[in-house]
Amino acid sequence: MQPSPQSERVITVGDVVDVVERAYPPALAESWDAVGLVCGDREEQARGVLACVDVTEAVVDAAIEAGAGIVVAHHPLLLRGVTTLAADTAKGRIVHRLIRSGTALLAAHTNADSARPGVSDALADRLGVFDTVPIAPKPVDPLDKWVVMVPEGNVEQVSEAMFAAGAGTIGDYRDCSWSVVGTGQFEAGESASPAIGEIGMRTHVDEARVEMVAGRGLRAAVLRALRNAHPYEEPAFDVFELAAFGSDVGLGRVGALAEPMTLRDFTAMAARVLRTPAGVRAAGDPDALVRTVAVCGGAGDSLLDRVRGLDVDCYVTSDLRHHPADESLRVGGPALIDAGHWATEFPWCAQVTALLDAELGIPTTVFDEPTDPFVLHSSL
Numbered sequence: 001m002q003p004s005p006q007s008e009r010v011i012t013v014g015d016v017v018d019v020v021e022r023a024y025p026p027a028l029a030e031s032w033d034a035v036g037l038v039c040g041d042r043e044e045q046a047r048g049v050l051a052c053v054d055v056t057e058a059v060v061d062a063a064i065e066a067g068a069g070i071v072v073a074h075h076p077l078l079l080r081g082v083t084t085l086a087a088d089t090a091k092g093r094i095v096h097r098l099i100r101s102g103t104a105l106l107a108a109h110t111n112a113d114s115a116r117p118g119v120s121d122a123l124a125d126r127l128g129v130f131d132t133v134p135i136a137p138k139p140v141d142p143l144d145k146w147v148v149m150v151p152e153g154n155v156e157q158v159s160e161a162m163f164a165a166g167a168g169t170i171g172d173y174r175d176c177s178w179s180v181v182g183t184g185q186f187e188a189g190e191s192a193s194p195a196i197g198e199i200g201m202r203t204h205v206d207e208a209r210v211e212m213v214a215g216r217g218l219r220a221a222v223l224r225a226l227r228n229a230h231p232y233e234e235p236a237f238d239v240f241e242l243a244a245f246g247s248d249v250g251l252g253r254v255g256a257l258a259e260p261m262t263l264r265d266f267t268a269m270a271a272r273v274l275r276t277p278a279g280v281r282a283a284g285d286p287d288a289l290v291r292t293v294a295v296c297g298g299a300g301d302s303l304l305d306r307v308r309g310l311d312v313d314c315y316v317t318s319d320l321r322h323h324p325a326d327e328s329l330r331v332g333g334p335a336l337i338d339a340g341h342w343a344t345e346f347p348w349c350a351q352v353t354a355l356l357d358a359e360l361g362i363p364t365t366v367f368d369e370p371t372d373p374f375v376l377h378s379s380l
């Protein structure tokens, strides 16, 4: 812990949570993730912060010893369904010790992966990879485009209902829509109750094609509003998920080295600059030149296909499996460097402590003993 001149002000757990979640918005987390405050009271004072990748017993020891009021961890302690936190279970014991010692726990996981700067930016910085963009850009606020066919006389009623449900907002503008009139046709079946036309008769109607955007999270509400307001028993509509252009947040980063180097040299450099208890392993031609590099902190094999489409020379990540790695190389994919899970995420710890120091002036510590479960390494 390093004392800070601003530390006279009482800083609460809630202050720390707010700073971390402004930098790493929970809305950026993947849908399966569990980020946020795991235990702790937002109103309590946080005397210091301990940042780590995994919450282990040793991390709890260090947090208590340092008097840190809050642990900020990358991996959620509780991610999958939990039915007990009894103190004689591994996770329960950690939670008990945290609560008894008045130590809060905050997880910033895939939200910290996608945010900018985030986990992969810290890794890219460490490797000297510049001018990065995400491997998988993520819409900050994903949008749907709704296209609804409405009889001309009912356009206002349907549009207003959809606006009221939150559709039609673009930046600082609301009630935005676009429409053009065309001809719709249908023939009502025996059991239908058509608002216009008769059963068994081909009917032509002047209909407007009304278009507007809506946040993807509003999909159920907009659909309900549309159905309630539309005069037809079976309204015709389309919903398109809009592509995210130019988003600078998302998983992984891709950029370039200041100077090209061989895969052999780049691998050696990665081993030098990353704390890699297991060492670094690489796949590909050792003499091939590496100029462009993709990186993804943590387990990155789910991005292998995307990375292959980016035409980069090398992909640095961890937890690569034999077959996906081998198959990717065989179809012309980039050289691969597996630097270990902990080592590729650890650089983020310094990023989050620097952030908290700058914003709150709170004493911070990075737990820098590797929490990689594999502690024994042997080679010929």
Ligand SMILES: [Zn+2]
Pocket (backbone or CB within 6 Å): 075, 297, 298, 299, 341, 345
């Ligand atoms: Zn991870």
